[in-house]
Amino acid sequence: MKLFKYIFIFTLFTFSVSGQGGLKIAYVDMDYILEQIPEYKQASNQLNLKAQEWRTEIESRQQKIENLKAELENERPLLTTDLIQDMEDEISFLENQLLDYRNKRFGVSGDFIVQKRQLIQPIQDQVFNAIQEIGESRDYDFIFENSADALLLFSARRHDLSEVILKLINRNSRGAGTETADIIEDIEDYKSVEKAEEDELKQEEKALKEEERKSEREALIDERQRKRDSLRDARQREFEERRARILKQREERQRERDSIKNARENN
Structure with a gap:
């Protein structure tokens, strides 16, 4: 998938160079935008605190398992076969529980990933809507996100729309204020x-x-x-x-x- 993106972008810029008029391209810095939104920062901090509690619980369970393993090794010569089997079963049960708990909290579909996605999704929707407004009103051909997937090895600061996106998001969150046209007018001519x-x-x-x-x-x-x-x-x-x-x-x-x-x- 990434290879396809790289080939696509390479082809895009090749076309831009060879085309008669070239393409009108801009980008946004999603990480910067998220850092500037207080609601996201507050919710993100709360999620990180919760994640730290989960990590502490994982460490506690792991330590309990390690203690049981050490106890078994120390007492193995004194224990019967049945008792050894019972302790090994208990350790195996606790390890499976720990694995389930770790996947539940930090797995691909775990609580952390899901809540992180739920946290970012509304802001991403606002960014997408703002990008649509800017793209249509200023006739941009492409607007990229400044990320590794986009392969933006260099991006001139004059093409960064992040500040304008933030203004549109703040305007929409307040429900009134500066008109969209006035905000978009602040964008420098391409x-x-x-x-x-x-x-x-x-x-x-x-x-x-x-x-x-x-x-x-x-x-x-x-x-x-x-x-x-x-x-x-x-x-x-x-x-x-x-x-x-x-x-x-x-x-x-x-x-x-x-x-x-x-x-x-x-x-």
Whole structure:
């Protein structure tokens, strides 16, 4: 079955490359979608707790069987043939019970698999319905799930519809709010590899120009700051020089007054 899928997808992409217009393809990440839905996470946690209880029960039963086996081996020389047979029958019975219990809980049709399927199925239905809406409204040829079976060895982020799927699911769960057309309108226009590379180059050039403008603005601001600092330093030096002259003149006048006073006192 997987081989058929691989051949199908290989043929699909070969056709996409050789076709005149190519195919319009997108994908969704189911694991990511499930992780973003609180109801699923809560129910999944509860199921995991229950599964842990089942595993603990299995370990307890297995330990009981191991203890009986050890007891039988230790006491075998002292037991009669009938008692040995009784203990072996009991061990065999408990082992069969354990096998049945393990299959009941974790088998192919066991409780864990069934409840897990019941847990995921409603969300998968919502995802499927949302994919139908998007596929029909945006004319996609194929929408894949990003999984090992789909053989998506590489998937460009621009083709990921997971966020839009989540918006549609949340809208449907609330029963009102944003219109489907408004949500789907958020999907970027489908781009070929060449167009995506061209747009990416334009974005890089735009970012480079913005960085250059930012650098120019920062250089201009730095230059203005240097001029302000230089002007402030010049004013500070001028103030200190003027203050030094005033202090010097004051000291000279004081010396003159002291000299005159001393001369008068000596006369």
